[in-house]
Amino acid sequence: MKSSKKLILSVVCLVLVQLCPIDSRAQKEPAKPFFENGEAQIVKAFEDPAYWIREDLWVETEFDSDGDGLLDRMHVDVTRPRQTESEGLKLPVVYNSSPYFAGTAGNNREFFWDVRHEIGEKPTQHVHPPEIQRRGKRPIISKGHVSTWVPRGYVVVHSSSPGTGLSDGSPTVGGDNESLAPKAVIDWLCGRAKGYKTRRGDEEVEAYWSTGKVGMTGTSYNGTLPLAAATTGVEGLEAIIPVAPNTSYYHYYRSNGLVRSPGGYLGEDVDVLFDFIHSGDLDKRAFARKTVRDDEMKNGQDRITGDYNDFWAGRDYLNDMEPMKAALLMSHGFNDWNVMPEHSYRIYEAAKAKGIPTQIYYHQNGHGGPPPISMMNRWFTRYLFGVENGVENDPKAWIVREDDERDKPTPYKDYPNPDASPVTFFLTSGAPAHGALVTVQPSEQANETLVDNYSFSGEALAEAEITEHRLMYVSPELKEELHLSGKSKITIKAASSKPAVNLSVYLVSLPWNNGRRVKITDNIITRGWADLQNYKSLRESQPLKPGTFYEITFELQPDDQVIKAGQQIGLMIFSSDKDFTLHPKPGTELTVDLNGTSIEIPVVGGADAYNKAIQ
Structure with a gap:
């Protein structure tokens, strides 16, 4: 009797399965995209x-x-x-x-x-x-x-x-x-x-x-x-x-x-x-x-x-x-x-x-x-x-x-950092070693001259203690880290010994490599290049009169970097850049009027943050 009931129950269940299939493949929804956490x-x-x-x-x-x-x-x-x-x-x-x-x-x-x-x-x-x-x-x-x-x-x-x-x-x-x-x-x-x-x-x-x-x-x-x-x-x-x-x-x-x-x-x-x-x-x-x-x-x-x-x-x-x-x-x-x-x-x-x-x-x-x-x-x-x-x-x-x-x-919130503002730096003499970057307009400074030579890379010139092939100006040592964010802008007043000259500018962090063996480019903050012949117009260059001073203003590449304590910010001015510019015959002299040259660097916290970092 019990076995008959089991048989009847099995038949009923089979019929129900046929009428109401429970195969998961038949029940599942069509594949479609789904989203979690946006x-x-x-x-x-x-x-x-x-x-x-x-x-x-x-x-x-x-x-x-x-x-x-x-x-x-x-x-x-x-x-x-x-x-x-x-x-x-x-x-x-x-x-x-x-x-x-x-x-x-x-x-x-x-x-x-x-x-x-x-x-x-x-x-x-x-x-x-x-x-x-x-x-x-x-x-x-x-x-x-x-x-x-x-x-x-x-x-x-x-x-x-x-x-x-x-x-x-x-x-x-x-x-x-x-x-x-x-x-x-x-x-x-x-x-x-x-x-x-x-x-x-x-x-x-x-x-x-x-x-x-x-x-x-x-x-x-x-x-x-x-x-x-x-x-x-x-x-x-x-x-x-x-x-x-x-x-x-x-x-x-x-x-x-x-x-x-x-x-x-x-x-x-x-x-x-x-x-x-x-x-x-x-x-x-x-x-x-x-x-x-x-x-x-x-x-x-x-x-x-x-x-x-x-x-x-x-x-x-x-x-x-x-x-x-x-x-x-x-x-x-x-x-x-x-x-x-x-x-x-x-x-x-x-x-x-x-x-x-x-x-x-x-x-x-x-x-x-x-x-x-x-x-x-x-x-x-x-x-x-x-x-x-x-x-x-x-x-x-x-x-x-x-x-x-x-x-x-x-x-x-944005880039550049909304809390960044330009700090203007002026130059004091020191060639062929290092001059200084200062935030107070110094007294009258003498002109300084570099000699173009594409044989040296920008990194090698920045690392050198003394060289006639670049001009270098450095800030005091940072006692605290300093956050830079945005584009630096430089105004240079310069004269060339020839009708045309390459003009290259690096902003670097010194001392080089901070005593550590890391990639050499870690010391490059930003770079910029310009043709002094385009001091008036980007669409029309004018040959330079040798010995005559011209003023040009241009921006360096945007950056956002925290300069560590113990470092100095260095502004390097040189002529031909071995890795980027034309390679004219070495020997062109580029003379910089320090009194007519300055750079604006975007500092998070502005002048107050910079002054605090160097005290």
Whole structure:
């Protein structure tokens, strides 16, 4: 009897299971993004690359920059979770564009400009490198950012910029087509432009899986292109995170009228960068070399005077920011002497003035270095998913302090530190050893003269106790640490023994290395360069009359640094900078009028904090 009851009960249970299935796979909801603490979390169903969909296509632009009479098409790849196909899931996009994806010409100095010549002298034309052989196989253009963002519920898109890889067009290194190309891809992601399965075919591809919300990020040139796209004002580009972006090619290759190379790339210029990235269609390269490199760039870049002109103005994104509205999170290193920290600062300031949601992250290292993933995640979560996580109310500035890890920045109300104010320092004589930096205008001082010699690096000159090749002025020893934040500004009154002279300025911390074996650049606070011939105008230099004094004022690179107790702040003035400027024949004399020379240094707490630190 009991066994019969058990049998009946088992049959009833089986029927109920069939009528009301309890299989967890049938009950679970479709995979979708979810959020904790204002950040998109990794979704297990999106995590396995074996289930990602990868495809490539070409997006048609509004321009023809390779002269073939057809609108250029940009090569694009897409990586997305399979649920965008199987479940109709729509997701926002993290987009990365680059001229580097298909390979480069390499950094062989043989193909750079020769810097060993007099200032103002026409340089010898450099040799161009061999043709770049495109690398990579379809459909994957790049794997960058994919493992970070696809598991968190984003589609990741890459594109090769004009004249590179399988994209049509000509590289212009900051020209309009490099802004309009990513704009076209964003238009396609938002349903406003056409994509095609092949480079010249007519079978269309639609981004039906896109929500129409796009964020861009990247480093260096790849960080420049998000800003380039944002300056078009394209709808759908909601947020950008440029890392160490080049925001002005003049500021990259020139400094206050001076021909000045980026650190590590002595003799590079905009036409060299053109050759470095030109990996596009072999049959169309001749047109780009002739029209862009040899005609436009050769004349426009002007390595003879170093003056600012319309060519450079057209490659300065600060001039194009009026339409921009994408939320901006900048990232840069204070010791980036390749793409220097002014590049991010100038755009950050302009974006704030426009009322755009803006934050800046600075670290103490060199080139590159994105914000911590948590910061990026909060930024994209807020502006691409629309999650109200309050990121727009977070502190504006995040700065990694000298001894901290990069993922542990210190928050500040803004950058520069709002509590910083300029302290003016004057000079007292002491050459060829050290003079003094003082905050009270001294009595009449004698002029001091240095002799130019590019053979010595800036670091070597700063470390030397006595040398005729630089002038050095130092503060009293700090009894307490001193926080500097912002841009120093120097006014120099000087005369040259020749019609042109390099002018280099370093702010350093002494004694060198503070008795410790650390990186030599740790003692560099900030740097600046200028052409004394541009004392009146950045657009028009004037030859100097030997022996005549001229006054010029210019800013050094932005910085935020805590100078430790026991150190002195040193102002070093010299001429040719071995690692950055042209190398004219040694021997030019640069004479500085100390009575007409001063420097403003931004000190947190102002003069009171400085006076307290030296007492």
